[in-house]
Amino acid sequence: MNRNDTLVPQVFADGFDPARVDRSRYFLSLLDEGRAAGLFSEALFSLRMNELMERLAEQIGLWTNGRSSSVMQETAEALLNNLLYLLDLALSAAPEPRAAAAMLARTPVFPLYEAGMLAARRHLDRCRVYELALKKFEAMVLLPPGPAHFLHGGLRLWLDERDLRFNACEELYVPSSVFGRSRRLRGVAEAEAALAELCERLRSNAAGPV
Amino acid sequence: MEALSFPALLAGLDSRGDGVEASLLALNDTLAEDGLSLSPGEVRELAEVRRLSLKETRRFEVGPGAVPELARRLARSSYVCREDYAGVLAGLTELFYEFKTEAEDRVDDDELMDVLFDLWEHRSGGTVEGLADCRDLWAFLRLVRDGDAGPEDGAKEEEEDFE
Incomplete structure (x- = not known):
């Protein structure tokens, strides 16, 4: 059993409402709705947010060729916006929001990013x-x-x-x-x-x- | 439960400590070789100085960032002692991020630190104010930003803008 399996609930909560999921900000909206519906534990929610942070750090490193640990806020916003877009693309491969939420529950941000890039x-x-x-x-x-x-x-x-x-x-x-x-x-x-x-x-x- | 929004997300990421305090505390073994140290209180203050500097210069940094490296380089300086080490490091931290933004990100962290510490050792007189007033620093800024060191008497104007 890997680190993620221990955090994913075995039974999906009934409170998840696919109609409330915003497709234009899929990753964030799925996290929101998944947490509100009890689909994601607080631990899993925090894990995904930390992974997002780590990926953003990687993107900043790529942007600066590793030569600067900080960037202007506008640059950070643009990099985060693009990162979220790529994650949204990866999650859009799931047929509907509940399946996308399940994908997000079991898939860390890094492979989601790679799938989004693909x-x-x-x-x-x-x-x-x-x-x-x-x-x-x-x-x-x-x-x-x-x-x-x-x-x-x-x-x-x-x-x-x-x-x-x-x-x-x-x-x-x-x-x-x-x-x-x-x-x-x-x-x-x-x-x-x-x-x-x-x-x-x-x-x-x-x-x-x- | 607050919904995740893009601005709130960035603000949330920005307000995190990102391990800067842990990274600075971990330096204490190395600092002790030079008779220096950072107390937990000083480390907290430095983390706050870093956070405010990033905010004021409209910068975003993930991870411990530049401060631990500034601390390592400052420890090798002939100008600092235990009593003023944290204070000088705080001043250099502010100057570092201000300079990065003023230079419009056209200078790498390492390059900037090389220049700052070279001037610190040879032109600053051992004070952050002396370093911030150093004309060579502003000539360097104009060189990386505009491709021209500019006229000598432009330096004062630049210094005043910075204040």
Whole structure:
């Protein structure tokens, strides 16, 4: 039996309300709801918070290349925001909140972070695949000027600047010339979904009746 | 039970001791070789100085951070004795974090400590005030921040800003 098994209740409490879980801050919300419902003991709650702290320290070390033990608060906030985004991605692999809570109960923050990084990398890889698809549409003269400008401007820049350890959650701004209204996409997951939607629209337009 | 919010989370993380007190107390065996020591009360005060310095300079630090290394380096100084060791360390702690922020994070911890302790030994006259007034320190700041040591008479203005 490992350290975590001793802290996880054998029977899930009935008080856990999946509807109260906020998907936009999944890790923190699951911790909140899990604790309130008795799903997580105080000891497990503290353990996860300490692990979060240790991971944040690792991220600060990565950010400064180990050359500074402190950073500006704004930097720390950005690093924590990204860390939580990656943990949210990992927990989103569970089919629903109760399963995600169970995952959080049995999985320490470090492997959750690694799983989140893996998921983020897959989202980013697929974003790049969609970028290539958009270039093919362009080569076939099937890409309107708005999306073409986005492809070579905002999207290119956003892809170039991704370092998932630090900015996987950064917004991708999509101007109104692409979807008819401007959109602010949070992180690599929403970016991938929007690019898939754009490619699908272009494909439908290309295949549709003239 | 208070819900976890992002700002509260950061504030909570920031207010923790993060082992700085334990790290400083653990130094006592080494410090004793130089006739120095830190009492539990002094260690608590140093942890508080560190916490306030980080807050005032809008910095965030996880773990024991820079203070134990400052303590180790200060112990090798020819200027300190048992009576003023903790007080000087507190002053250097404040100066260290202020300088990190003023330098916009363009100087590593080790580099800054090298400069601080070099000036401490040779230009400060053995007081934190003397170190803070040292023109070479501000020339170094301008060099790392602006890429230019700047005019000589700019130093005083910089010093006044710092106060």
